[in-house]
Amino acid sequence: MSNVLRLAIVDPDDGSRESLKSLLLGMDTVWLEAECSRYEFFADVVEQTTPDVGVVALDTSSEKGIELIAELSASHPDCALLAASSSTDGHLILKTMRAGAREFITLPINAEDLVSALGRVGRQRFGESDGKTRSCEVIAIAGATGGVGSTSLAVNMACVLATQPGTSVALVDLDMALGDADVFLDAIPDYTLADVAQNISRLDIQLLKRSLTKHSSGLYLLPRPVELKDAAVINAESLRKVLGLLKASFTHLIFDLSKSYSSLDMTILEEADHAILVTQLDLPCLRNVVRLMMSFEETNNLKEKTKIVVNRAGLDTGGISLKKAKETMGRDVFAQLPNDYRTMVEVRNNGVPLITQAPKAGITQAVRDLVHNLVGESTASPDAADADAKGEEGTKGVWQKFWPVGQKK
CATH class of the missing domain: 3.40.50.300 (P-loop containing nucleotide triphosphate hydrolases)
Known part of the structure; x- marks a missing residue:
């Protein structure tokens, strides 16, 4: 059987969003359900599409991105959140994880790192629900x-x-x-x-x-x-x-x-x-x-x-x-x-x-x-x-x- 994760992404930066999209479209274990270019609209996107994973890019505004992660982790606990940033600052990573992100990946995203992160997210997400994979x-x-x-x-x-x-x-x-x-x-x-x-x-x-x-x-x-x-x-x-x-x-x-x-x-x-x-x-x-x-x-x-x-x-x-x-x-x-x-x-x-x-x-x-x-x-x-x-x-x-x-x- 084939497991498929449905993803929604938010990234105000057109270049990095397109790069992430191209990488995701080449993976047969995920389906890009929705994309968004504004932090303030992403909660509505998640509400309407109910993805398995939400990817939040932080580079445009780390404060807004972290606030969004905290909001989504409270309102949509079934959606596993993955943060992405070109920064490797330990303080930023800690704040992101405390806000509710399951994984933190570095931009530009390496395909192998993304596959590993999604694999861990998938196991965590489904394991917490009913022990079965989608x-x-x-x-x-x-x-x-x-x-x-x-x-x-x-x-x-x-x-x-x-x-x-x-x-x-x-x-x-x-x-x-x-x-x-x-x-x-x-x-x-x-x-x-x-x-x-x-x-x-x-x-x-x-x-x-x-x-x-x-x-x-x-x-x-x-x-x-x-x-x-x-x-x-x-x-x-x-x-x-x-x-x-x-x-x-x-x-x-x-x-x-x-x-x-x-x-x-x-x-x-x-x-x-x-x-x-x-x-x-x-x-x-x-x-x-x-x-x-x-x-x-x-x-x-x-x-x-x-x-x-x-x-x-x-x-x-x-x-x-x-x-x-x-x-x-x-x-x-x-x-x-x-x-x-x-x-x-x-x-x-x-x-x-x-x-x-x-x-x-x-x-x-x-x-x-x-x-x-x-x-x-x-x-x-x-x-x-x-x-x-x-x-x-x-x-x-x-x-x-x-x-x-x-x-x-």
Whole structure:
């Protein structure tokens, strides 16, 4: 999981403020929530944005800066304050710390010193609250092929998570051409992923949430672009910036990936804490699972964090047994979702999530269990790890079994 500190800074000196901004924007563990050029306005900025850390530069007026630190430490004790000055005078440092600053850093700021100071501030700040760090779990959901129900799972997992106490959840539709997460939620969004990507430098957390579509479950949706041509404005770099802002805004992010495994999909798979691969128990799906897992080996830790979810389990089509599927994939199955075609069709056509349409259905409980098991553990299941330990040789043999006899080499 990635911890992100939200910062607000005040510095009347334009030069040093821009220098600090440039340094902060290059750090992926912080998000610059707000900046201010007047001491007298900064208390209002902190009130409106509630940052984790407030950085107060003292060089323009050390007296006003120290007074501001004392005021903020009393009125906003949850905001850790960091003082910055080009002076190393011991008396000034003592007054600053007595006023309530957690750290004192020297200007011009050294990147290593800033990272260390923010690390200490973060540990102190979160340790004093509930012993937990502010974190965001990123869950990527992909399908072994089209039509296996990966979007249905993404939407319903997101809605289940959004109803849990203490969570804030965003669902991002990454299928640029044919994504339909908005249809599953009966939503008509005002803004899309393309809009956010194009305006990321102008957005703060409040503007971001107003740009997303909020569902009655509490879930926030960021849909795919309306026009096909708009997808061109989104690249891996802009997506990473969007991801950074989303991480600072939500406790959980769920990305519904496309079936093309494009550079955007792979970017999210690399950044995700959990990667869910949805499959069915048929030959095309299982062959794709093996093929994908072989490809995932090329990306650091991706194979290990991928979890296999079998959808429509129990579908009586004379297909492949679960035992045979496990042997074929060389991996255990993390979860199974029962086949309930009638309920899922109603859910999709009505644009209502399972927890609302069919809260007591078996498929709904299966999704709840999946969410509980997933967010409650940060590593792959032991059985999956054991299967991985069997080595590449077993996987290669399984892969060869997929090809028709006449095409084996």
